Amino acid sequence: MLEQLISYVIVVTVLAMVPGADMMIIMKNTLALSRSAGRVTLAGIIAGHLFWLVISVVGLAVIIAGSPLLFNAIKYAGALYLIYIGVQSMRAGVLVPRQSLEHIDTLSAPVSRKSLQQSFRQGFVANLLNPKVLILYMTIIPQFVAGSAETALGYNQQIVLLALILIGISIIWFLLVVELVNLLKRWMKSYVFQNWLSKGAGLIIILFGLRTIFFG
Numbered sequence: 001m002l003e004q005l006i007s008y009v010i011v012v013t014v015l016a017m018v019p020g021a022d023m024m025i026i027m028k029n030t031l032a033l034s035r036s037a038g039r040v041t042l043a044g045i046i047a048g049h050l051f052w053l054v055i056s057v058v059g060l061a062v063i064i065a066g067s068p069l070l071f072n073a074i075k076y077a078g079a080l081y082l083i084y085i086g087v088q089s090m091r092a093g094v095l096v097p098r099q100s101l102e103h104i105d106t107l108s109a110p111v112s113r114k115s116l117q118q119s120f121r122q123g124f125v126a127n128l129l130n131p132k133v134l135i136l137y138m139t140i141i142p143q144f145v146a147g148s149a150e151t152a153l154g155y156n157q158q159i160v161l162l163a164l165i166l167i168g169i170s171i172i173w174f175l176l177v178v179e180l181v182n183l184l185k186r187w188m189k190s191y192v193f194q195n196w197l198s199k200g201a202g203l204i205i206i207l208f209g210l211r212t213i214f215f216g
Contacts (some may be wrong), residue, residue, distance in 0.1 A: 044123025090202030
């Protein structure tokens with residue numbers, strides 16, 4: 001059981017660290033708004049994970065995965081949402097607004113409640129409509145569920161434990177990403193650099209959306 005748990009931790013740590021749409025949205029919101037916005041985006045992503053955990057425990061994930069119509073609806077809706085966010089980033093032109101640059105030396109810019117709510121919503125919806133998260137809860141996590149002879153925990157109890165480990169690792173990693181990206185703001189005073197970075201971030205998010213459409 002212990003060896004299986006260690007293997008699981010290694011696998012999900014690698015999966016959490018692989019750049020994906022969640023990471024790009026966190027980076028974009030941290031740069032465009034503040035460290036707080038990055039953390040709130042992460043909170044939205046974790047809320048999405050908790051939703052899929054509940055769905056997995058009650059067995060609805062099996063129904064969704066077994067229904068091509070529902071699965072594809074989630075996949076394409078998520079892809080279109082990522083493309084929308086990417087287009088918005090490319091149109092913004094800059095990632096750090098002029099008023100935020102005034103607070104760069106303290107690394108804390110005032111952010112409106114509306115912006116924080118939008119950051120949470122982006123993280124939550126992007127995670128909720130990510131078919132790879134569904135696949136994660138349907139295929140990868142169940143592979144590490146031990147048999148009844150190896151542990152006293154039931155199937156759903158193990159699913160919850162493994163999911164919470166995944167969520168904990170994701171929180172640690174993405175908080176580190178937020179802090180590192182926030183430090184980059186010290187080098188963000190060039191609007192030419194910002195313009196290219198904003199378009200680059202938007203393009204990457206759009207590519208993640210297109211990859212989801214054409215390659216699943």
